[in-house]
Amino acid sequence: MINSHIPVMLDQVKSFIPMSRDLNLIDATFGGGGYSKAILEEFNIKNLLAIDRDPTSKFFFNELNKKFKNIELINEKFSKIDQIIQKSKFSKIKFDVIIFDLGVSSNQIDNPNRGFSFQNEGPLDMKMGSSDLNAYEIVNSFDEKKLADIFFQFGEEKYSRKIAKNIIKNRAIKPIDNTIALSDIIKKSVPNNNLKNKIHPATKTFQALRIYINDELNELKLALQKSENLLAPNGLLIIVSFQSLEDRIVKDFFNHKSGKRWRSSRHLPDLGDLGPITLKIITKKPLRPEDFEIDNNPRSRSAKLRVAQKI
Numbered sequence: 001m002i003n004s005h006i007p008v009m010l011d012q013v014k015s016f017i018p019m020s021r022d023l024n025l026i027d028a029t030f031g032g033g034g035y036s037k038a039i040l041e042e043f044n045i046k047n048l049l050a051i052d053r054d055p056t057s058k059f060f061f062n063e064l065n066k067k068f069k070n071i072e073l074i075n076e077k078f079s080k081i082d083q084i085i086q087k088s089k090f091s092k093i094k095f096d097v098i099i100f101d102l103g104v105s106s107n108q109i110d111n112p113n114r115g116f117s118f119q120n121e122g123p124l125d126m127k128m129g130s131s132d133l134n135a136y137e138i139v140n141s142f143d144e145k146k147l148a149d150i151f152f153q154f155g156e157e158k159y160s161r162k163i164a165k166n167i168i169k170n171r172a173i174k175p176i177d178n179t180i181a182l183s184d185i186i187k188k189s190v191p192n193n194n195l196k197n198k199i200h201p202a203t204k205t206f207q208a209l210r211i212y213i214n215d216e217l218n219e220l221k222l223a224l225q226k227s228e229n230l231l232a233p234n235g236l237l238i239i240v241s242f243q244s245l246e247d248r249i250v251k252d253f254f255n256h257k258s259g260k261r262w263r264s265s266r267h268l269p270d271l272g273d274l275g276p277i278t279l280k281i282i283t284k285k286p287l288r289p290e291d292f293e294i295d296n297n298p299r300s301r302s303a304k305l306r307v308a309q310k311i
């Protein structure tokens, strides 16, 4: 299997990792192992724990494991990061760096059989690992309102109702059973002038389905809370996100945990107990990829990098 994933904002991610110490590190989204490989080659790593819910990541891990023996991969959802650690040989240690590089890898998008891409014909799957539902089941069985809600809530798609209506109309004739059939229905649901936009008209609906199927926002919320407890003093939480829903979760979490929300909400109703202040925000504003990175790897264009440090 060829690794087609180009790691995003790798130089910026590396720039936060301390050079001087032996580090215990979690790569919570191992993917093709691009981050892990670069970090193992350039830093003093005592232990690296890799997590990915996609079993195919094992292949890339095995390649890396030929050269580096201080690494371990757990194929599991990162929302279970606390249980993963408990069951591992790392149950007694705290981590210096935990990295999340969210979303899907190019290895997943570029494989038509996974159904993530509206550019290549494939089955309507979109599962990153094991999930209860796939895209086919949702598109062909959910009612119109539920579909519209998913497209609006997780894709911020303003034509969500029209798209849902057309899905219902089309599936009454025959099941919608592949990515291109779904993409064509979406294309016909949005006004023509919208087709001139740079982004493909199916982008938001496909994103919404993927987020819903893989429960990505809940995964992130849970993983952030649990990761913060696993950090050593001065440990770093480094997060790269690719869409605004994820970035808002990261930003809110960092704000809450650094006390910022409390201070800024002095005149607003009490938000209740948000837990102790345990983090310091390192990136006041999210970092973005340099222009040359976006030119070389257009998939990096929406990336945002945020870093917080345990206090």
Ligand SMILES: C[S@@+](CC[C@H](N)C(=O)[O-])C[C@H]1O[C@@H](n2cnc3c(N)ncnc32)[C@H](O)[C@@H]1O
Binding pocket: 005, 006, 007, 008, 028, 029, 030, 031, 032, 033, 034, 035, 036, 051, 052, 053, 054, 057, 076, 077, 078, 079, 101, 102, 103, 104, 105, 106, 128, 216, 219, 220
């Ligand atoms: C953008 S890729 C990471 C790429 C990696 N940094 C590299 O350089 O190759 C995101 C990876 O996170 C995994 N992933 C996404 N959500 C996950 C979750 N909730 N639990 C575990 N892995 C997840 C995906 O399966 C995918 O392989």
